[in-house]
Amino acid sequence: DIQMTQSPSSVSASVGDRVTITCRASQGISSWLAWYQQKPGKAPKLLIYAASSLQSGVPSRFSGSGSGTDFTLTISSLQPEDFATYYCQQANSFSLTFGGGTKVEIK
């Protein structure tokens, strides 16, 4: 299995801050990576796919970058509705795997 490691596991930030979350794959996955947002008690929501493509309807303050083993999700200006947990997911192999999650909390 390809292991996905996210960092940090949690981050405290204020509204308007720029937030960056990192996801590292245990082996190269080209650009086969997605990012999801999950709020408490809700299903995850797809934000970014193919490492940098914005899912329809997702605000442009969300962006993704990276390829190979290192990827980042950036929120350019944190909004109140962005406080949530974020997960990466690799789609390079037939065995899909998620990262451990990064919780974005209010500072």
Add this chain to the structure above:
Amino acid sequence: QITLKESGPTLVKPTQTLTLTCTFSGFSLSTSGVGVGWIRQPPGKALEWLALIYWDDDKRYSPSLKSRLTITKDTSKNQVVLTMTNMDPVDTATYYCAHVDGYNGVYFQHWGQGTLVTVSS
């Protein structure tokens, strides 16, 4: 509009078999590239992919759970069924089904609301 909804027991006993049904609308599982997957999330923990079935009946399973899982589809009913044998308390989790359109990769574009399954005697 694509919607998915999971259904099944909320409580199962250890060693029993869990059967979950995903009923969906807004897409067809006979359309090329389309798939439906199952993902679970233990309380307070991360997401874990379980299984995926494609329009052409190609099936994929998590290697760590493969021996316990079976995924099937009924295209005429717009349903996907997941069975998991030999349930254990560590399998307590919210189980989600999700839609994959397949064209851009295996990403879960639409999710059901999830169903919490508790394993306890």
